[in-house]
Amino acid sequence: MMVSVWRYSHLLFAIASSVFLLVASITGVILAVEPISNKMEPYSVPGADELSLAQTLGHINENYGEVLAVMRDRNGFVSVTAIVEGQNQTFYIDPFTGEKLGDLIHKKPIFQFATNLHRSLFLKSTGRFLIGLASFLLILISISGIVLIAKRQGGYKQFFAPVVRENFSQYHHVVYARWALIPLLILALTGVYLSLLRFDVIPNSNVSLQVDFDSIQEEPVKEYTQFDLFKNTPLSELRELEYPFSEFVEDYYIIRLKDREVYLNQITGEVLAEEKYPALQVMTSWARVLHTGEGSIIWSIVLGFGSLAIPFLTVTGFIVYFKRPKTKIKNAYGKHESEYMVLVGTEGGTTLQFAQELHKQLLAAGKKSHLALMNAYGHFKKMEHLVVVTATYGQGEAPASAEKFIERVGKHRQRQAFDFSVVGFGSTAYPNFCQFAYEAHEALNDSANSTALQEVFTVNDRSFEAFNNWSDTWSKEVGVTLHLEKPKSTLGPKPESTFKVIDKIELPEDDTFLLSLKNLNGSRPVSGDLLSVIPAEGARERLYSIGKVNDTLVISIRRHEKGLCSNYLHQLAQGEKLTARVVDNRNFHFPKQAKKTVFIATGTGIGPFLGMIQENVKKREIHLYWGARKREAFNLYKDYIETARREGKLTAFKTAYSRENGEKTYVQHLVRQDKTLFLDVLKSKGCIMICGSIAMQKEVLRELQVLSKEHLGKDLSHYQNRKQIKMDCY
Numbered sequence: 001m002m003v004s005v006w007r008y009s010h011l012l013f014a015i016a017s018s019v020f021l022l023v024a025s026i027t028g029v030i031l032a033v034e035p036i037s038n039k040m041e042p043y044s045v046p047g048a049d050e051l052s053l054a055q056t057l058g059h060i061n062e063n064y065g066e067v068l069a070v071m072r073d074r075n076g077f078v079s080v081t082a083i084v085e086g087q088n089q090t091f092y093i094d095p096f097t098g099e100k101l102g103d104l105i106h107k108k109p110i111f112q113f114a115t116n117l118h119r120s121l122f123l124k125s126t127g128r129f130l131i132g133l134a135s136f137l138l139i140l141i142s143i144s145g146i147v148l149i150a151k152r153q154g155g156y157k158q159f160f161a162p163v164v165r166e167n168f169s170q171y172h173h174v175v176y177a178r179w180a181l182i183p184l185l186i187l188a189l190t191g192v193y194l195s196l197l198r199f200d201v202i203p204n205s206n207v208s209l210q211v212d213f214d215s216i217q218e219e220p221v222k223e224y225t226q227f228d229l230f231k232n233t234p235l236s237e238l239r240e241l242e243y244p245f246s247e248f249v250e251d252y253y254i255i256r257l258k259d260r261e262v263y264l265n266q267i268t269g270e271v272l273a274e275e276k277y278p279a280l281q282v283m284t285s286w287a288r289v290l291h292t293g294e295g296s297i298i299w300s301i302v303l304g305f306g307s308l309a310i311p312f313l314t315v316t317g318f319i320v321y322f323k324r325p326k327t328k329i330k331n332a333y334g335k336h337e338s339e340y341m342v343l344v345g346t347e348g349g350t351t352l353q354f355a356q357e358l359h360k361q362l363l364a365a366g367k368k369s370h371l372a373l374m375n376a377y378g379h380f381k382k383m384e385h386l387v388v389v390t391a392t393y394g395q396g397e398a399p400a401s402a403e404k405f406i407e408r409v410g411k412h413r414q415r416q417a418f419d420f421s422v423v424g425f426g427s428t429a430y431p432n433f434c435q436f437a438y439e440a441h442e443a444l445n446d447s448a449n450s451t452a453l454q455e456v457f458t459v460n461d462r463s464f465e466a467f468n469n470w471s472d473t474w475s476k477e478v479g480v481t482l483h484l485e486k487p488k489s490t491l492g493p494k495p496e497s498t499f500k501v502i503d504k505i506e507l508p509e510d511d512t513f514l515l516s517l518k519n520l521n522g523s524r525p526v527s528g529d530l531l532s533v534i535p536a537e538g539a540r541e542r543l544y545s546i547g548k549v550n551d552t553l554v555i556s557i558r559r560h561e562k563g564l565c566s567n568y569l570h571q572l573a574q575g576e577k578l579t580a581r582v583v584d585n586r587n588f589h590f591p592k593q594a595k596k597t598v599f600i601a602t603g604t605g606i607g608p609f610l611g612m613i614q615e616n617v618k619k620r621e622i623h624l625y626w627g628a629r630k631r632e633a634f635n636l637y638k639d640y641i642e643t644a645r646r647e648g649k650l651t652a653f654k655t656a657y658s659r660e661n662g663e664k665t666y667v668q669h670l671v672r673q674d675k676t677l678f679l680d681v682l683k684s685k686g687c688i689m690i691c692g693s694i695a696m697q698k699e700v701l702r703e704l705q706v707l708s709k710e711h712l713g714k715d716l717s718h719y720q721n722r723k724q725i726k727m728d729c730y
């Protein structure tokens, strides 16, 4: 079934049941405290469960003249109903002595109130029905939730693999749901069962034993302590024992054990009738225990947390859904009259915003453009240029609005020639970066009358800058002039900080420089976070990876001849101030737990690693592989690397130069060369971090994939899902 169907069902069930579930969950949390508070009462006597019934009854009978019944509850507390001083009384006793320990626990008013609200909302049968229905919907919510998590994680095997964090609500909704789903499903199933029982849909089945009074014997007379059943049954097996009503042989002991009911001749000790409880009765008993947590502190706590998760999951779930950018598609031109078709594959809505901006600017440039979802692919009579802008989901799968795209491309032939271009939106934090965009490209390439204008263009983490770069080249090729504006909701409310330039080290021969900045206020970045700089009023933001060295932020920048931002940063003199925002990039932080880490960088990609190495105070094993064109490029980082080596913070440093005399080495060659180390890092739960160009990232991943498959028998995604491979490439 399609993801969208699961998602909408999940949402629909949640909306339909949310109010009732919220009431049931809050009262459920209160009720989870009741069994815990009961269990903590001092009526449990250690070792008493091993006593036989004969011993227990002996102790009880010594203390009380007329005993009517003995009970053992799920907490293991033993109580007696007896006539004491002419009164019928029930109280807890010590099975070793028979002495009274205390009066029966009375339900506290708060628990009584919560129970009534929980069971029937104070609406009697109607309330019971509504709560039963909400429990049923909770089963459906849990099942659809399990499927959705499996889909987003890339399969059931990956169910508990780390979740990529996109934002607070999305991350915590998935992380908590994974743990809460099991108790929630149990609560929901048992809740429905108990409701069905209440409405007699499931019959209440009890044992009904028959005694053959004609064959009752009065001999041989035995002392009750000598009855086989009493001698051989431990107290732990008892639920309830009713004493005979009179001394006549026709009255007998009624004994309810955990698994059966037995009637016992009070004179001879002979078993008069016996029956195991029917399966339905056992199920009912289990349903009660599992639903209430009675008798188990641990299970009550689990249920309490399960109930607590409901309001949390409801709120975060609704935030995830309702915070999605909602952009309606409006078209001035129909699909058969437009020469430009912009098709979008989105799930969260952000890709649609980018596509919409492109569509808007095409219209502004006087072109007939039509915007639609990828699932709407069909025969477009006048299409000359097709742009597909698509996100990727799951394990490199199509987003909901593009699930039928490939099939439809196969089905619908365009009769006129058209060119196409595919832009993939994705995140390098996921194993199959922009995978679906490549598949969409393939499908279009194979279709009739199509010409690929370019290779797939990938955009990491909704970078407007990257999208704009693509738009520049594409618009030149098709001959339009476009000026895209950044979609508002992708800006995010990041606070600005002021930074003072402390130092600038240059390497003129390589056009790169290192800028050291001091944060004068605002956020506290970590190495791997990004610095967002807007070089001029109205200009686009540029992102630079931050290395944090001794409270100073170091960014490594390549200067481009006409680069607005790199030149702006380059002209900053020591002491000058710069306003910029820090962007949290938590998928690229140093893995503090990993014993071994390998950093792979090319060019200025080394920047964040300079900080991470410096922070390695525990002197964990770190290997740095760095690639550049020429050897002299290293001079910029020489001091940092040599100090780190001296201080024992960097275990090994290897370089790959691609334009040195005769030598043409790339970092991916070093990966192959040092495969033992890479395999060891992957096997020992270490981490490989990659920073630099996308081209280098692809090559390195290809090498790692081969190693992983050939030597470890696993797809590389296995390690990527466990966050053992982190990437920040551009």
Ligand SMILES: Cc1cc2nc3c(=O)[nH]c(=O)nc-3n(C[C@H](O)[C@H](O)[C@H](O)COP(=O)(O)O)c2cc1C
Binding pocket: 152, 153, 166, 345, 346, 347, 348, 349, 350, 351, 352, 391, 392, 393, 394, 395, 396, 397, 399, 425, 426, 427, 428, 430, 431, 432, 433, 434, 435, 461, 462
């Ligand atoms: C559950 C989930 C799975 C994802 N899987 C991938 C993936 O396999 N490859 C990838 O490049 N990006 C993946 N992404 C990232 C999205 O493609 C990216 O965030 C995109 O910008 C979302 O666009 P949208 O808001 O239009 O749906 C995934 C995101 C989520 C939430």
